[in-house]
Amino acid sequence: MSGQGSGGNVIAALCNIFIPGLGQLVQGRVLAALLFFVVCAVGYTLWWLIIPAIIAAIAHLWAIVDAAKFRARF
Template sequence: MSEELQMSGQGSTGNVIAAVCSFFIPGLGQLVQGRFVAAGVQFVLASLLWIILLGWIIHLWSIIDAARWKPPLY
């Protein structure tokens, strides 16, 4: 397996940075990873749910999703 594929998987520096970004703004980590649809969905859901104090659920999901994401193998 090439080094590039090993560095872009779960636990890689890029995923840690993405998870930290999502900690501050839900969906920002997905945006950093180039996952525009996931970023938009998570940002909108978290924003809407924070109105009824349940946004923390989506916020937490956003952080975990950014940290665990593996790019597709082509």
């Protein structure tokens, strides 16, 4: 991937809209992808407790922004 705002980062951010963590997986960051997916999946599964759902929504938005602003360190 190039830098912030590159086409790859835009695609990764769009992937995260549908499945949290998918954008990080597209970028090759497996650990971050698993972390975002698990936090969002557990939080959305426990939606009736309100607080986990709010945490999941924040993590979901964070995953989108994180994928959009990612810069590879080479």
